[in-house]
Amino acid sequence: MNNIERIVKVDIGLKTAPISEQGFNTILVAGPHVFSLARVLSCSDPDDLLDDGFKDTDPIYRAVVQSFSQSPRPSAVKVGRRQVDGVSLTVADVKPTVQYTVEIGYRDAQGNSASKPYSYTSDANDTAADILTGIAAAITADAEAVVTASVAGSTLTLENKIAGTPYTVKASANLAIASYEAGAETIAQTMAAIVNEDNDWYGWLITSRTQADILAAAQWTEGTEKLFGTAIKESGALDLSSVADTGYKLKEMNVFRTFWFYHRNADTQYIEAAEMAKCFSYSPGAETWSNKQLAGVTSDQLTGTQLNAVKAKNGNTFESFGSVSITQNGKVAAGEWIDVIRFRDWQKSDMQTKVFRQFVVNPKIPFTDGGIGIIQNEILASLKAGQAAGGIAPTEYDAEGNAVPGYSIQVPLSTEIGDNDKANRVLKGIVWSARLSGAIHAVEISGSLSYSI
Secondary structure, eight states, X not given: OOOGGGTOOOOOOOOOOOOOTTGGGOEEEEEEOSSOSSSEEEXXXXXXXHHHTOOTTSHHHHHHHHHHTSSSOXXXXXXXXXXXXXXXXEESOOOTTOEEEXXXXXXXXXXXXXXXXXXEEOOTTOOHHHHHHHHHHHHHHOTTOSEEEEEETTEEEEEXXXXXXXXXXXXXTTEEEEEEXXXXXXXXXXXXXXXXXXXXXXXXXXXXXXHHHHHHHHHHHHXXXXXXXXXXXXXXGGOTTOSSSHHHHHHHHTOSSEEEEEOTTTTTOOHHHHHHHHHTTSOTTSOOSSSOOOTTOOOBOOOHHHHHHHHHTTOBEEEEETTEEEEEOOBOTTXXXXXXXXXXXXXXXXXXXXXXXXXXXXXXXXXXXXXXXXXXXXXXXXXXXXXXXXXXXXXXXXXXXXEEOSEEEEOOOGGGXXXXXXXXXXXXXXXXXXXXXXXXXXXXXXXXXXXXX
């Protein structure tokens, strides 16, 4: 895989494959489903998923709805597919002389999308089990079918013949897809396949709420330049002495790219999707992830002891303050602010892209002061963009009136660079620093009232 870092390497340390500008505002919801062979779908409205076959009770649909419920709403949300190896179907309505059809989608030998319908027409005496047995017989009779079919009671189960092979299921209205679950594929395998197909997104979440999946997702994300969000409703998260809850374990892992919420309705709501959608509506550097109002999400009423337990584990909450509900904390599990992580990733991508462009548009960049100046100007342009976005502080003045710049850069002269580096055509020694603008989350004010001042 081509990697821009072979040509332009940017490292940004926090002393407290680039994504597009749009990508830094894009969410990906990863979960199991059987409605597309593609690893990644992009939807501009939740109804797109209903058209594809999702139910309004599906976790993926709920998470996507939570994203689009915010104002301003995202222009698109992406859905990443976890592999499903088994699907269960039931009969929604038993009627005589009616055709029941299951259409199986797959990729043919050439890799093209294809599908086959398997049908059974009921008679007057058929039961639900008879109908499903008839469909199973049609599938079994097709030696080229990509799935096997078996019936137990009133449930038809489909399994792919080769584990890990994707397939889709489309059922006629008189049938219902009862259940499907992620197969043996690990989170890391799922995400590797998703990234290979579409890497232009930044924030992501999984529909699973199991601790093993969350920890695996956090571990995978730490080796990338992405941001992972999740939520838990474990009572241990509210107990400072608990060392078994997911929040404690995420903090223990010291992950800088995962944030988590305690949320009592985490099993049916996806507060992390709402938070990402809300904050992604701002440019990187222009937002903080605390004090945000979220639409379509229930708030929690926590005691001081419970809140302190969540904060001690670097978790986040959504609480009511009178008639207003807002998020609190705004940190990743390792304790850094979420907005700082996002801004750092954007600054790196922006600087890398700007410098890389000069290698493309120029016939050559000479190893002279003029050539070094070309690189310097692009770095300065990126830092100015970061300042304009609000991530880097503006030039300010101390109590004595001395200017305190928002950023500074040191660039070597051509004559100061060793012959070996020039022979290898690698420019080293460029160092810059910048002051984060930070954010105010709370205020302490003191005053007094008297008849004279």
